[in-house]
Amino acid sequence: MAATARKAITSFEGIAARAVRTVGCAYRGIAREAADVVVIGAGVVGIAVARELASKGREVLVVEAASTFGTGTSSRNSEVIHAGIYYPSTSLKANLCLRGKELLYKYCSDREIAHKKVGKLIVATSEGEIPKLERLLKCGNNNGVDDLRIMDGFQAMQIEPELQCVKALLSPSSGIIDSHSLMLSLVGEAESDRTTFSYNTTVIGGHVEDDFLHLHIYDSDSLHNVTINAELLPQFVLSTRLVINSAGLSAIPLAKRFPVMNKEISCYYARGCYFTLTKTKVPPFSHLIYPIPEDGGLGVHVTLDLNDLVKFGPDVEWIDGVDDLSCFSDR
Numbered sequence: 001m002a003a004t005a006r007k008a009i010t011s012f013e014g015i016a017a018r019a020v021r022t023v024g025c026a027y028r029g030i031a032r033e034a035a036d037v038v039v040i041g042a043g044v045v046g047i048a049v050a051r052e053l054a055s056k057g058r059e060v061l062v063v064e065a066a067s068t069f070g071t072g073t074s075s076r077n078s079e080v081i082h083a084g085i086y087y088p089s090t091s092l093k094a095n096l097c098l099r100g101k102e103l104l105y106k107y108c109s110d111r112e113i114a115h116k117k118v119g120k121l122i123v124a125t126s127e128g129e130i131p132k133l134e135r136l137l138k139c140g141n142n143n144g145v146d147d148l149r150i151m152d153g154f155q156a157m158q159i160e161p162e163l164q165c166v167k168a169l170l171s172p173s174s175g176i177i178d179s180h181s182l183m184l185s186l187v188g189e190a191e192s193d194r195t196t197f198s199y200n201t202t203v204i205g206g207h208v209e210d211d212f213l214h215l216h217i218y219d220s221d222s223l224h225n226v227t228i229n230a231e232l233l234p235q236f237v238l239s240t241r242l243v244i245n246s247a248g249l250s251a252i253p254l255a256k257r258f259p260v261m262n263k264e265i266s267c268y269y270a271r272g273c274y275f276t277l278t279k280t281k282v283p284p285f286s287h288l289i290y291p292i293p294e295d296g297g298l299g300v301h302v303t304l305d306l307n308d309l310v311k312f313g314p315d316v317e318w319i320d321g322v323d324d325l326s327c328f329s330d331r
């Protein structure tokens, strides 16, 4: 574990003393420390949670398996600020997406983080898709997205001449963001509020004892030398009362490595590719263009980034697990 992290956590001497006394016998002789709050994973979710907790006075330690923040899904996405159209109205996603959109635009404006409200068109390319477009309009309205507008094909093609569609749903409040700058800003603010980031630090599991969660920690580089199926004892035990599991794709498998967690939760993985449009100086579109959503995703869409790069994707392929590379063979 990085020296800075050790320094931060040894300030919780009182908690450490109690925690160390109670850690199970199996881990006797292994170095232990305590922390007020531990956030697992420095993707955009972990960083944002850490910043918020730190701003409320909590002493936060973020443990991240990779060598820096934001190397997982948070840097491999469409960088779209979503309007909140698709989600079922009573869902947390619908609620949080709308509130998050407002907060995100304000956060970016206040700190001059690059972003642009470019708007988005969801398109019906055949008469048969029009009822689906109308259902999306209804769902968006129910969620409180109040600026949506159905356009006839010719109107949509007036604002996007390269497009072909029979009808479109315009979402003016959808936008794009420089996600790396967002994360950099959140990390900086979390650190100003005394959050410590410990990189190359993997949580391999944990156990619960005497009201503490004892996280089992392993140095990420050393993990590469570990034989698969070898019994792995932690190099370090980190004890805390509050853990945020924001480990992204690993969040569920990691939770299952805590004996008290529900082992029945399933995870389903899909993998997709983006395809970059090259050899064009001027992007052919000025809005984000999305098809009617498909099973497992929003459909292969056109995204623009803030440097006018045009990407198509992602496609969706269901896979057995995160290590399944088979679907890349024909790309």
Ligand SMILES: Cc1cc2nc3c(=O)[nH]c(=O)nc-3n(C[C@H](O)[C@H](O)[C@H](O)COP(=O)(O)OP(=O)(O)OC[C@H]3O[C@@H](n4cnc5c(N)ncnc54)[C@H](O)[C@@H]3O)c2cc1C
Residues within 6 Å of the ligand: 040, 041, 042, 043, 044, 045, 046, 063, 064, 065, 066, 069, 070, 071, 072, 073, 074, 075, 076, 077, 078, 079, 080, 081, 082, 201, 202, 203, 204, 246, 247, 248, 249, 250, 251, 254, 272, 314
């Ligand atoms: C193709 C695609 C496109 C998307 N497009 C958009 C979009 O346009 N707009 C939008 O809002 N959202 C989009 N999303 C969703 C968004 O990207 C994710 O919701 C978000 O990035 C998830 O962030 P996270 O912090 O939960 O996960 P991650 O960014 O994956 O971070 C998890 C972190 O945990 C670390 N970690 C994992 N296991 C451990 C461990 N055992 N110990 C320590 N650290 C660990 C990882 O190294 C990683 O850094 C998209 C998602 C995908 C897949």
